[in-house]
Amino acid sequence: MTKFLVRRLLLSVPILLGVSLVVFITIKIIPGDPVASMLGPTSTPEAREALTARLGLDQPLPVQYLSWLAAMFQGDLGQSIAQQRPVLGLVADAFVNTLWLTAFSAVLAVVLGLVLGAVAALRRGRVAATVSNALALFSISTPQYTIGLLLIIVLANGTGWFPVSGMYSAIGGGTWGDLLWHLVLPGITAALVPAGIIARMFRSTVLDVMSMDFIDSYRARGLSERRILWHAFHNTTPTLLTVAGLQVGYLLGGVVFVETVFSWPGLGQLVFDSISKRDLAVIQSGVMVAAFAFVLINVVVDLLHSLIDPRVRA
Amino acid sequence: MTTQAPALAPAAVSRPRTARRARRLPAPALVSAVVLAAVAALTLLAPLISPYGPLEGDLAARLQPIGSPGHLLGTDGQGRDVLTRLLHGARPSLLAGLLPVVFAAAVGIVLGLVAALGHPRVHTLVMRSLDVLYAFPAVLLAIAIAAALGSGISNAIIALAVILVPPVARVTESEAMRIKSADFMAAAQVSGAGRVSIALRQVLPNVAPGVVVYATALVGLSIVYAAGLSYLGLGVSPPTAEWGVMVSEMQQYLFTAPSLLLVPAVAILVVSVAFNVLGDGLRDFFNVRTDAS
Amino acid sequence: MTSPTETPETSGAAPSRPGAPAPTAGPALEVTGLTTTFSRGGRQVLAVRGVDVSVGAGESLVLLGESGSGKSVTIRSILRLYGSSARHTGSVVLGDQDLMRLDAAAVRAVRGRTLAMVPQDPNGSLDPLRPVGRQLEQVLRLHGVVADRKAARARALELLALVGIPSPPRVAASHPHELSGGMRQRVAIAIAVACDPAVLLADEPTTALDVTVQSQILDLFGDLQERLGTALLLVTHDVSVAADVADRVAVMYAGSIVEEGPAREVLENPRHPYTQALLDAIPRPTSERGHLKAIPGSPPVAGTDFHGCSFADRCALAQESCRTQPPALLPVADGHRAACPVANPVVAA
Ligand SMILES: Nc1ncnc2c1ncn2[C@@H]1O[C@H](COP(=O)(O)OP(=O)(O)OP(=O)(O)O)[C@@H](O)[C@H]1O
Ligand SMILES: [Mg+2]
Numbered sequence: 001m002t003k004f005l006v007r008r009l010l011l012s013v014p015i016l017l018g019v020s021l022v023v024f025i026t027i028k029i030i031p032g033d034p035v036a037s038m039l040g041p042t043s044t045p046e047a048r049e050a051l052t053a054r055l056g057l058d059q060p061l062p063v064q065y066l067s068w069l070a071a072m073f074q075g076d077l078g079q080s081i082a083q084q085r086p087v088l089g090l091v092a093d094a095f096v097n098t099l100w101l102t103a104f105s106a107v108l109a110v111v112l113g114l115v116l117g118a119v120a121a122l123r124r125g126r127v128a129a130t131v132s133n134a135l136a137l138f139s140i141s142t143p144q145y146t147i148g149l150l151l152i153i154v155l156a157n158g159t160g161w162f163p164v165s166g167m168y169s170a171i172g173g174g175t176w177g178d179l180l181w182h183l184v185l186p187g188i189t190a191a192l193v194p195a196g197i198i199a200r201m202f203r204s205t206v207l208d209v210m211s212m213d214f215i216d217s218y219r220a221r222g223l224s225e226r227r228i229l230w231h232a233f234h235n236t237t238p239t240l241l242t243v244a245g246l247q248v249g250y251l252l253g254g255v256v257f258v259e260t261v262f263s264w265p266g267l268g269q270l271v272f273d274s275i276s277k278r279d280l281a282v283i284q285s286g287v288m289v290a291a292f293a294f295v296l297i298n299v300v301v302d303l304l305h306s307l308i309d310p311r312v313r314a
Numbered sequence: 315m316t317t318q319a320p321a322l323a324p325a326a327v328s329r330p331r332t333a334r335r336a337r338r339l340p341a342p343a344l345v346s347a348v349v350l351a352a353v354a355a356l357t358l359l360a361p362l363i364s365p366y367g368p369l370e371g372d373l374a375a376r377l378q379p380i381g382s383p384g385h386l387l388g389t390d391g392q393g394r395d396v397l398t399r400l401l402h403g404a405r406p407s408l409l410a411g412l413l414p415v416v417f418a419a420a421v422g423i424v425l426g427l428v429a430a431l432g433h434p435r436v437h438t439l440v441m442r443s444l445d446v447l448y449a450f451p452a453v454l455l456a457i458a459i460a461a462a463l464g465s466g467i468s469n470a471i472i473a474l475a476v477i478l479v480p481p482v483a484r485v486t487e488s489e490a491m492r493i494k495s496a497d498f499m500a501a502a503q504v505s506g507a508g509r510v511s512i513a514l515r516q517v518l519p520n521v522a523p524g525v526v527v528y529a530t531a532l533v534g535l536s537i538v539y540a541a542g543l544s545y546l547g548l549g550v551s552p553p554t555a556e557w558g559v560m561v562s563e564m565q566q567y568l569f570t571a572p573s574l575l576l577v578p579a580v581a582i583l584v585v586s587v588a589f590n591v592l593g594d595g596l597r598d599f600f601n602v603r604t605d606a607s
Numbered sequence: 608m609t610s611p612t613e614t615p616e617t618s619g620a621a622p623s624r625p626g627a628p629a630p631t632a633g634p635a636l637e638v639t640g641l642t643t644t645f646s647r648g649g650r651q652v653l654a655v656r657g658v659d660v661s662v663g664a665g666e667s668l669v670l671l672g673e674s675g676s677g678k679s680v681t682i683r684s685i686l687r688l689y690g691s692s693a694r695h696t697g698s699v700v701l702g703d704q705d706l707m708r709l710d711a712a713a714v715r716a717v718r719g720r721t722l723a724m725v726p727q728d729p730n731g732s733l734d735p736l737r738p739v740g741r742q743l744e745q746v747l748r749l750h751g752v753v754a755d756r757k758a759a760r761a762r763a764l765e766l767l768a769l770v771g772i773p774s775p776p777r778v779a780a781s782h783p784h785e786l787s788g789g790m791r792q793r794v795a796i797a798i799a800v801a802c803d804p805a806v807l808l809a810d811e812p813t814t815a816l817d818v819t820v821q822s823q824i825l826d827l828f829g830d831l832q833e834r835l836g837t838a839l840l841l842v843t844h845d846v847s848v849a850a851d852v853a854d855r856v857a858v859m860y861a862g863s864i865v866e867e868g869p870a871r872e873v874l875e876n877p878r879h880p881y882t883q884a885l886l887d888a889i890p891r892p893t894s895e896r897g898h899l900k901a902i903p904g905s906p907p908v909a910g911t912d913f914h915g916c917s918f919a920d921r922c923a924l925a926q927e928s929c930r931t932q933p934p935a936l937l938p939v940a941d942g943h944r945a946a947c948p949v950a951n952p953v954v955a956a
Binding site for chain 2: 015016018019021023027031140142143144145146150249253254268271275276283294298
């Protein structure tokens with residue numbers, strides 16, 4: 001097990017290096033002189049040159065890349081020019097906020113997806129299954145930025161049942177209940193797409209497993225359909241885990257639209273805001289953190305997978 | 315490690331064990347095809363059938379509700395006819411969704427074939443590079459690329475194409491690997507056919523149906539993302555009519571004229587659902603399965 | 608792990624099949640007039656057309672027939688595994704119960720308890736995610752043949768030893784993918800005999816295994832029958848398997864039994880033209896002919912309607928009456944019955 005984990009972690013090192021290279025190159029493509037935008041239009045050429053040298057931007061690109069990597073290893077993500085704060089704190093705060101949203105919608109998505117998928121698989125040929133299939137299809141096709149707005153219109157506009165922006169109420173906020181209450185609408189919005197994907201995957205996996213030989217031999221051994229179903233569900237867990245893990249990873253970095261619609265101060269929102277401000281250090285760190293988290297989730301998923309399914313350990 | 319975005323997660327396209335090949339395209343898929351054909355026709359005819367110009371606003375008639383006389387779908391915050399903008403907006407919205415898939419399919423198929431049929435080292439190189447792209451949350455990567463390139467529809471298309479290449483390449487690769495191990499390939503190799511010729515004559519025709527089916531299903535997603543980039547201000551820029559732009563414009567009037575928002579929202583949803591249903595139907599018809607695992 | 612120790616104790620046990628101990632009292636399993644009809648796309652497919660077979664305790668009956676003749680459907684119908692997806696007529700009497708008249712719960716109580724099945728493919732028939740010992744214990748607990756978990760564990764190890772598995776504790780803790788095909792089939796057999804069933808149904812239990820393992824598994828069946836007195840109904844398309852295992856053989860063609868009798872009688876002195884053709888079609892070392900005779904034509908597709916003998920279209924002896932009158936299975940010799948009035952005009956008493 002430890003060996004498996006170590007090997008898996010080692011495998012992700014080159015991937016993360018590749019990720020950092022892509023981020024670095026993407027940032028370098030961004031047009032405009034970052035130093036000029038930092039110092040403003042009135043700056044003197046001497047001042048610009050000095051800052052360029054201080055930031056190491058006069059070095060050759062490979063050197064810049066390596067020193068960026070080295071700094072990152074020491075926890076130095078640079079300074080945000082827009083907010084005049086160390087990037088590390090900014091990104092960390094935003095990441096935690098995104099984690100809340102992700103966790104909430106992941107739970108919602110898995111529950112919803114399993115229910116829809118199970119109904120679609122086990123009530124095959126009946127109205128309930130058709131409805132479930134349609135809902136799942138609808139879910140995967142929804143643009144989050146319109147569903148979020150529609151939810152606001154339907155559930156919040158006029159009724160005031162749910163808050164439509166931010167994480168906490170300005171007055172009397174800050175409690176767990178307040179956070180949960182604020183999570184409802186963005187949580188549902190973010191959960192729909194993964195719920196649809198999980199539902200469709202779960203349906204086809206259940207049907208696959210139910211058509212396998214061992215289900216029939218359970219039947220021939222005298223097990224009740226209920227217990228057989230239980231064993232069938234057990235056998236869907238490896239696939240379920242993999243897909244759900246991917247969806248959590250997707251949520252972590254992919255809730256930009258939701259965060260924008262609901263003014264959720266998360267990572268996606270932060271990166272997006274920084275784009276218009278040309279706040280390069282924040283953009284690159286934000287994307288790096290999201291990718292890093294995603295790779296990490298994959299390692300955890302693989303590990304859990306190997307715990308459930310002895311075949312992948314071999 | 316696979317991916318994160320919705321339909322972006324196929325590890326394999328394979329013949330399903332149980333399902334029988336559908337003899338005809340299933341009814342929902344046929345309906346979708348008809349809907350899409352109608353949308354395409356309206357898109358092409360937009361300049362002819364629109365009652366107004368897409369940028370032509372009458373500030374005296376702002377935010378007319380749906381069903382107003384002379385404005386079937388109402389008017390927006392600048393008094394522009396929403397129906398007109400919806401029709402004119404279809405072209406950039408659909409193009410920005412379709413073209414990335416076309417580009418990604420072209421590049422992805424080549425990469426997948428090269429990986430599957432090339433030297434093992436090439437295989438490793440290509441697949442590991444794809445893993446790197448997979449490690450990014452797709453939306454975030456698209457946003458970062460679009461931002462790096464600067465706003466504009468062509469840059470949005472490039473950004474989306476980049477995030478769609480890895481899944482297409484992976485589908486192609488796994489399908490090609492499967493075909494490579496089939497008997498007739500050995501026969502082709504024995505007969506002395508060259509690598510490129512084998513790739514084009516033997517593998518590509520067999521890989522194509524699966525990849526096309528998969529790509530069709532990606533279009534729905536791509537249209538949603540493309541409009542999303544415009545919504546964020548990274549794709550088509552206002553005042554050009556485009557569905558994502560319309561959503562973002564109408565958002566200001568969320569509380570005063572909420573129903574107007576429905577118009578572009580429903581348009582995006584309908585097209586996206588239609589492509590997904592069509593993708594499902596084609597998958598059953600061609601008897602291929604894109605596994606999300 | 609392909610263990611070289613596939614046969615610790617069983618290989619020594621000489622199975623005494625031909626001329627086995629006479630069955631006691633009535634048959635352990637008596638199937639009469641069994642039919643199975645599927646609805647497929649609005650069409651009725653009659654896959655089993657009235658099968659009569661019976662097996663006594665300790666006896667082994669081999670159901671022999673080519674692919675598609677309806678052997679698997681027969682076995683699965685006996686266990687009523689098709690549920691509501693098939694309709695049956697006839698009776699399946701086990702002891703004093705007719706399975707066809709029992710409700711679902713009562714059928715479940717019989718499955719795995721008095722009537723157990725050994726699956727065809729041991730590779731897919733065990734739950735891949737659970738250690739095989741747990742699956743064995745589950746059956747024991749399910750049918751209440753052991754008092755508690757501890758007893759189940761102990762009994763499971765005994766059963767694994769009984770089917771000739773060299774190190775039961777290790778195998779019990781293994782997952783199916785860690786075992787060889789032969790080992791897996793031994794485990795499947797252990798599960799089948801766990802509750803000491805009166806009748807064992809085996810659907811081509813050795814086709815998925817390589818030849819040497821095949822004969823070990825067949826030996827195991829003989830050995831178990833001898834020790835436990837179980838009746839065995841084994842399905843195969845392989846005449847050599849039938850010759851190896853059977854006390855009696857029933858030959859199946861297109862959903863019905865065309866000939867039935869003592870193994871030696873049927874295999875050496877076949878009375879039905881189909882059985883004769885089937886035996887001619889296999890290579891036998893005793894046969895002096897250098898080439899095989901293929902049976903011309905092909906069997907009727909399941910679902911087609913025909914009235915007379917199912918073999919009439921391919922039969923050299925076919926007469927007009929064969930196409931209109933379904934032939935009855937009539938005695939042709941002592942304990943030997945065949946469904947061909949043309950080849951056996953003189954009915955022996
Ligand atoms: N569930 C089903 N629905 C409809 N028809 C079926 C079903 N199962 C089997 N059949 C049909 O019944 C016939 C007999 O099939 P069966 O599996 O019993 O053959 P078999 O003798 O076991 O052959 P094999 O040696 O290949 O296993 C076949 O023609 C098959 O198409
Ligand atoms: Mg069979």
